[in-house]
Amino acid sequence: MTDNEALTEEQVGGRVAGLLLAAGGGRRLGGRPKALLEHRGHPLVEHAVGALRAAGCARVHVVLGARAEDVRARAALDGCVLVDNPDWERGMGSSLRAGLDSLAGTGTRAALVCLVDQPGIGAQALARVRAGYRDGTSLVSAAYAGVRGHPVLLGAAHWAGIAATATGDRGARAYLGEHEAEIALVECGDVARPYDIDTEADLVHLE
Numbered sequence: 001m002t003d004n005e006a007l008t009e010e011q012v013g014g015r016v017a018g019l020l021l022a023a024g025g026g027r028r029l030g031g032r033p034k035a036l037l038e039h040r041g042h043p044l045v046e047h048a049v050g051a052l053r054a055a056g057c058a059r060v061h062v063v064l065g066a067r068a069e070d071v072r073a074r075a076a077l078d079g080c081v082l083v084d085n086p087d088w089e090r091g092m093g094s095s096l097r098a099g100l101d102s103l104a105g106t107g108t109r110a111a112l113v114c115l116v117d118q119p120g121i122g123a124q125a126l127a128r129v130r131a132g133y134r135d136g137t138s139l140v141s142a143a144y145a146g147v148r149g150h151p152v153l154l155g156a157a158h159w160a161g162i163a164a165t166a167t168g169d170r171g172a173r174a175y176l177g178e179h180e181a182e183i184a185l186v187e188c189g190d191v192a193r194p195y196d197i198d199t200e201a202d203l204v205h206l207e
Helices: 008-016 043-052 068-074 092-103 122-128 158-167 171-177 202-204
Strands: 015-023 060-064 081-084 111-115 139-144 147-155 184-187
Touching: 015 043, 015 092, 043 060, 043 111, 043 122, 060 092, 081 092, 081 171, 092 111, 092 158, 111 122, 111 158, 122 139, 122 147, 147 158, 158 171
Parallel strands: 015 060, 015 111, 060 081, 139 184
Antiparallel strands: 111 147, 139 147
């Protein structure tokens, strides 16, 4: 079977890996790493990993940075591939590059990328975007009232181009902007809330 043929759920699961970016230091949160913020009795990093698995990702890579050892000690991340990003202070772009690099050679054909500080985006939205996978050239993004947001699915054919443009906190934004016409948008506004936990005021979203 080729990538272009219809894929079963099991086959998609083997070709699409979850990639969780969880390295941020929470500068605007007084230096509290976002991965360790509590939500529903668990660190945000655990919450996000659970959502990725519930969405069908058998392989999950988690990029760590700020207080990585504390995250390893306090969060239940069994079965995940933990990727250390020593350059996490340079922004999300460095974490995206580290995560994509960690997937090289695994047979993964696409990465379903989500951010640790968006707990309002759960398994339903992740599964919808994951279901948009067709082959290694796929680019799929969640949309909220038609506006592109997270999560995003990045086919392996795009990883080199994304890595070359992922600088600072831009992540894949520049690359996706250049390839807008190739992106399949999947509306998720009915099942997810795309807020970020960036400042003290945002902590009201945590339960």
